[in-house]
Amino acid sequence: MKKHLLLTLFVFSITLCSWAQIQTPEQFLGYKPGDRFTPHHRMVDYFEHVAANNPNVKLIQYGETNEKRPLIIAILSSPENMANLEQIRTDNLKRAGLMEGTPSTSIPINWMSFNVHGNESVGMEAAISSFYTLANPQNAKSQEWLKNQIVIIDPAINPDGRDRYAMWYNQKMNTTLQPDLQSVEHNEPWPGGRANHYLFDLNRDWAWQVQVESQARLKMYQQWMPQLHLDFHEQGINNPFYMAPAAEPLHEQLTPWQHEFQDTFGRNTAKYFDEAGRFYFTKERFDLLYPSYGDSYPMFNGAIGMTIEQGGGGQAGIGGYNSVGDTVTLSYRIAGHYTAAMSAAEVTSQNAEKLLSEYAKFYKDNSTNPKGKYKSFIIKGESNPAQVAKLLELLDKNGIRYGKAGSKTGLKGYEYQTGKSGSFATSDEDIIISAYQPKSVLAQVFFEPNPALHDSITYDITSWALPYAYGLEAYAVETRIDPAGEYKAPEFTANTAGKTPVAYMAAWEGTRDVAFLAELLNAGIRVKYPEFPFEVEGKSFPAGSLLITKGGNEYVPNFDQKVVEIANKYSVTLSTTMSGYMDKGKDFGSPNIRIIQAPKVALIGGSGTNSLNYGAIWHFFEKELNYPLVNLELENMARYDLRKYDVLIMPSTRGGGLAKPAMDNVMEWVRGGGKLIAIDGALGAFANKEGFDLKTFDTDEEKKAAEKEASALEKEERLAPYQEGERVAISGGAAGAIYEVTMDETHPLGYGTGGKYYILKNNSSRYAFLNNGVNAGIIANNDAYRTGYIGFKIKSKMGESMAVGAERAGRGQIVYFVDDPIFRGFWESGKLVLSNAIFMVGQ
Numbered sequence: 001m002k003k004h005l006l007l008t009l010f011v012f013s014i015t016l017c018s019w020a021q022i023q024t025p026e027q028f029l030g031y032k033p034g035d036r037f038t039p040h041h042r043m044v045d046y047f048e049h050v051a052a053n054n055p056n057v058k059l060i061q062y063g064e065t066n067e068k069r070p071l072i073i074a075i076l077s078s079p080e081n082m083a084n085l086e087q088i089r090t091d092n093l094k095r096a097g098l099m100e101g102t103p104s105t106s107i108p109i110n111w112m113s114f115n116v117h118g119n120e121s122v123g124m125e126a127a128i129s130s131f132y133t134l135a136n137p138q139n140a141k142s143q144e145w146l147k148n149q150i151v152i153i154d155p156a157i158n159p160d161g162r163d164r165y166a167m168w169y170n171q172k173m174n175t176t177l178q179p180d181l182q183s184v185e186h187n188e189p190w191p192g193g194r195a196n197h198y199l200f201d202l203n204r205d206w207a208w209q210v211q212v213e214s215q216a217r218l219k220m221y222q223q224w225m226p227q228l229h230l231d232f233h234e235q236g237i238n239n240p241f242y243m244a245p246a247a248e249p250l251h252e253q254l255t256p257w258q259h260e261f262q263d264t265f266g267r268n269t270a271k272y273f274d275e276a277g278r279f280y281f282t283k284e285r286f287d288l289l290y291p292s293y294g295d296s297y298p299m300f301n302g303a304i305g306m307t308i309e310q311g312g313g314g315q316a317g318i319g320g321y322n323s324v325g326d327t328v329t330l331s332y333r334i335a336g337h338y339t340a341a342m343s344a345a346e347v348t349s350q351n352a353e354k355l356l357s358e359y360a361k362f363y364k365d366n367s368t369n370p371k372g373k374y375k376s377f378i379i380k381g382e383s384n385p386a387q388v389a390k391l392l393e394l395l396d397k398n399g400i401r402y403g404k405a406g407s408k409t410g411l412k413g414y415e416y417q418t419g420k421s422g423s424f425a426t427s428d429e430d431i432i433i434s435a436y437q438p439k440s441v442l443a444q445v446f447f448e449p450n451p452a453l454h455d456s457i458t459y460d461i462t463s464w465a466l467p468y469a470y471g472l473e474a475y476a477v478e479t480r481i482d483p484a485g486e487y488k489a490p491e492f493t494a495n496t497a498g499k500t501p502v503a504y505m506a507a508w509e510g511t512r513d514v515a516f517l518a519e520l521l522n523a524g525i526r527v528k529y530p531e532f533p534f535e536v537e538g539k540s541f542p543a544g545s546l547l548i549t550k551g552g553n554e555y556v557p558n559f560d561q562k563v564v565e566i567a568n569k570y571s572v573t574l575s576t577t578m579s580g581y582m583d584k585g586k587d588f589g590s591p592n593i594r595i596i597q598a599p600k601v602a603l604i605g606g607s608g609t610n611s612l613n614y615g616a617i618w619h620f621f622e623k624e625l626n627y628p629l630v631n632l633e634l635e636n637m638a639r640y641d642l643r644k645y646d647v648l649i650m651p652s653t654r655g656g657g658l659a660k661p662a663m664d665n666v667m668e669w670v671r672g673g674g675k676l677i678a679i680d681g682a683l684g685a686f687a688n689k690e691g692f693d694l695k696t697f698d699t700d701e702e703k704k705a706a707e708k709e710a711s712a713l714e715k716e717e718r719l720a721p722y723q724e725g726e727r728v729a730i731s732g733g734a735a736g737a738i739y740e741v742t743m744d745e746t747h748p749l750g751y752g753t754g755g756k757y758y759i760l761k762n763n764s765s766r767y768a769f770l771n772n773g774v775n776a777g778i779i780a781n782n783d784a785y786r787t788g789y790i791g792f793k794i795k796s797k798m799g800e801s802m803a804v805g806a807e808r809a810g811r812g813q814i815v816y817f818v819d820d821p822i823f824r825g826f827w828e829s830g831k832l833v834l835s836n837a838i839f840m841v842g843q
Helices: 005-015 025-029 040-053 079-083 085-095 122-135 140-146 159-172 212-224 256-276 296-300 330-350 352-368 385-397 440-447 466-470 511-522 559-569 611-625 660-671 680-685 700-718 722-730 829-840
Strands: 057-064 070-076 109-114 150-154 228-235 247-250 304-311 319-321 327-329 376-379 408-415 420-426 431-434 474-477 503-506 528-530 534-536 539-541 546-549 575-577 593-595 601-605 630-633 647-650 675-679 734-743 756-761 774-779 785-790 801-809 812-817
Touching: 025 040, 025 122, 040 057, 040 070, 040 122, 040 159, 057 212, 070 122, 070 212, 079 085, 085 109, 085 212, 085 352, 109 122, 109 212, 109 330, 122 140, 122 150, 122 228, 122 330, 140 330, 212 385, 228 330, 256 304, 256 330, 256 352, 296 304, 296 440, 304 330, 327 330, 330 352, 352 440, 376 408, 385 431, 385 466, 385 511, 431 440, 440 466, 466 756, 466 829, 503 559, 511 546, 511 559, 511 611, 511 829, 539 575, 601 611, 611 829, 660 675, 660 801, 660 812, 675 680, 675 829, 734 801, 756 785, 756 829, 812 829
Parallel strands: 109 150, 109 228, 228 304, 601 630, 601 647, 647 675, 675 812
Antiparallel strands: 057 070, 070 150, 319 327, 376 431, 376 474, 408 420, 408 474, 503 546, 503 575, 528 546, 528 593, 534 539, 734 756, 734 774, 734 785, 774 801, 801 812
16 A cells, blocks of 8 residues: 555545535535534535435434534445345344344444534534545545445534534634644633533433433434444644544453453554654553543444544644643644544455354353353332333333343342442332343443452543443342333323312322422422321321322312323322321421422533532533523622522532532522532632631631641652652542431431432532531441442541531521542432432422
């Protein structure tokens, strides 16, 4: 192959006049690739133009974003393969055991995804140029490659974030190239274009599928199940180019072939970079542990998943100076990604047979002889039906099979809730997920109690076990237990409206119930909750259960019909009573029966606020609760009239985030009866400050002892080898450590938790028990640790600390969450606790 072939292909692809009726990107768009950023709709127009004029290109819209932009893929191959496309697709599923039958074709699928992060802006531009070259029938080399593969190009996984960045940049850019990084075009305002509409990082959402883009994309992905997946990114402007092989830690479920092919791709791509004199690095930073990346998720699904990182990012814009004074241009960055894309097409063509045989072997081996420690996972069906239903929905999205456990006794396994081995029995209500299935590896990764961590320096969280995320009673078993049959969730029996009871009663145990409450409040229906457990007419209910009473709702037209319709919408079973006189507990007229006043809620965002934490809360309100939310700017908190709101939610912020005038305004509102919910970094605004009960240490003696220990460690660190600096730094941090939090069920923050929930700790914060407030959730001792990385400097200190608490201030109160309770929108068990803070506390 002649020197500079791939870069020559790139130049050829953007300068060729035309073939047939298809225009080059420059002809169609009116500018050279790299001269400016292309709006998403113009990219779609171009893809449609090429597809309309080339029968070997198929365009599919697979979804739509929150801002109504289309999500598309382009499918390209040779005429022979395109004529047989559906057979190739279904044969691929048969090869994995996801469909019955024997494959009759031997064509691998190479999927390339661009612009998952909107302001890693070269992605979509490179997708346009790569698409043109592969679709060009006059390009003999690319057409030869396509004989041995199907190429799927997703040009923009995150169109909303991409356009947020591109539209802003195109407005701010200078006509004459201005590479000075202090120029406004190189400094994005909050929240930046990285995330999607709801400010979610879509590269962390592959497995959990919280966002509509991920849900639509993974539905399409499951229909194809490619052998190769490239995820194109950008990194900082001072970095060169990163490509596979990936860095440690590499999950132990990955196969030798997956490692080998990453190396094959890396060496092939490096060859072209070496010829062009471009710098690159491999085997650093970007690991394969967390299962929800665009490289690791495909890996756990039998593909070769690879992250590609071009140096530049949103800061680079059309061109910016790096640290050595070179101008990193958009054109240069496009060429880097383009070279990697063409290299992937080349090595896929060269290794087509091996890719398919190893893919089939991956599924056969793991289905018949799974190599993980645990072979079966049991979910106790009665532990929390609302959350069990949510978990099964996630398994369905990922193609993970499950069945009915059946009645079995004398079983032993790892009990997630206690973190210890224990004996148990199963029933027909329980669910079993066996590792003996096509999606064996993904299932094992989702449920593994303690992922093997060969290197503590990781790029993301180190634990995610779903029983903790969903707050469910579950067991992991080292032996094979086959399902006793198909699991069928208990059928919901629709509620019917009849004679108006004294009260309707409903459980409070999951997000489903919170959404039910939200719609009742939106409909103007008065809802109450009991502060104490009660029994009536042979039915028992815990504190915090929902009461919808006839008294107080006489003004609601068609009251019974509305309550029943809303309950049926959310599959909430209603109990009724014809008496307000309790057999046990407080009567319905007691002062201990609290009215839930529909709160007017505001969420604080803006510069200084963690956009991801903010986005998760925003999404929770709009997409899960459908409850109104006002969005406020942090920088304007001093001047807002806060009397309009009952609840303020303050996501994690740098250093607490509130300047003195803003703090004065907020605290005046709290003392007047407002409720402030502070999360993660926002606690810095109150910790160890005069007038607040939130303290790092319980006594001065504890503080002095900790400072003395820290001083000794600091001295030791100063003598550590220079190259150990990163490891020394992480010894004082946490990367997704799971802890059991003991909840006070008598306090509204503990309602529905059953006395515990699990936090995912991603910070080093540790606070003493409140002296004058309520310690509603505590890490009781160091045995509360379950799994995940936490540095030795802080691990031994986490016991006997406050995790969720509240303190009064005047007529209002502040609720503290030391850790993000709804991390990335997939940490389900914390959503109920956050909802308690919003709807129950202070009523």
